[in-house]
Amino acid sequence: MFITFEGIDFCGKSTQVELLKNYFEKKGKTVKVIREPGGTEISEKIRDILLDKKNNKMFMETELLLFSASRAQLVREKINPFIxxxxxxxxxxxxxxxxxxQGYGRGLPIDSVLNVHKLAIGNTIPDITFIIDIPxxxxxxxxxxxxxxxxxxxxVSSNDFYEKVxxxxxxxxxxxxxxxxVDGTKSIEEIHNIIINYIEEFEQR
Known part of the structure; x- marks a missing residue:
């Protein structure tokens, strides 16, 4: 199973990733947790470039392609072999x-972003994607x-940018x-229980 967590920064997804990992491990499952950007030696170097505030002259096209380059390496080196x-x-x-x-937030054409995805990840699409939504x-x-x-x-991006995202x-x-x-304004435990319910529904299909 390939599960991803999404949401704007500070939504609490990293906490839920850890809780879900613990849930699966208690059931005796082998779990691999990865983060984006990063997860491989090459991808971590790209992460450093992407997140460094000194790189404030980075164009949005560069940003998209760097994220995608990191992702392409991660898919082939880690995700696909793990699956x-x-x-x-x-x-x-x-x-x-x-x-x-980069699409909705920065304003790059969505079709162009999706085309880059096709090259970067191919057919490696998550089974479930949880969006932890907060205002x-x-x-x-x-x-x-x-x-x-x-x-x-x-x-450090503006509030307007985050609204678009x-x-x-x-x-x-x-x-x-x-x-x-998933409503990210609920308690950590409530959010975790909602996620587990979705996982159990998926497993029963």
Whole structure:
């Protein structure tokens, strides 16, 4: 099974990734957790370039292609081999992030973004994608709890940008059956239980 988690920054998805990993491991499953961008030696180097605030002159086309390059390496080096071994793969972000952030957020043509996905990931599509949805106002409050030094190049983006990204995620969610939008304003435990219910439904198909 290949499961991905999406949502705007500070939505709490990384916490849910860890909880789901623990859930599967208690059931005796082999679980591989990966993050985007990153996950391989090459992809981590690309991550450093993408998230470094010093790179504030990066064009949106460059950003999309760097994310996709990192993803292409991750798919071939880690994700596909893990799936072939029978592991459950959980990814903290995947290609839908680029559709939401670089497509809807930055304003790149969605068709162009989707074409880049076809090259980068091929047929490696998640079985389930959880979108942890929170209002931008909550993200802003959580962001305020961090120092400027702790924030990366994407996280310092404007509230208007995040509104576009959030709306992008909600638009994407209507397009494919694999998406599950989860109310990220609920408690951590409530969100986890909702996710487990969706997983159990999927397994019973």
């Amino acid at each position: 072939e071994e029978g592991a459950i793969v959980i990814s903290d972000r995947f290609h839908d992030s680029s559709t939401a952030y 931008v106002s909550i993200a802003v409050k959580r962001k305020a709890e961090k120092t400027h030094q702790e924030l990366d190049r994407i996280e 959030r709306n992008g995620y909600l638009s994407i969610a209507k397009e494919e059956n694999r998406f599950r939008v």
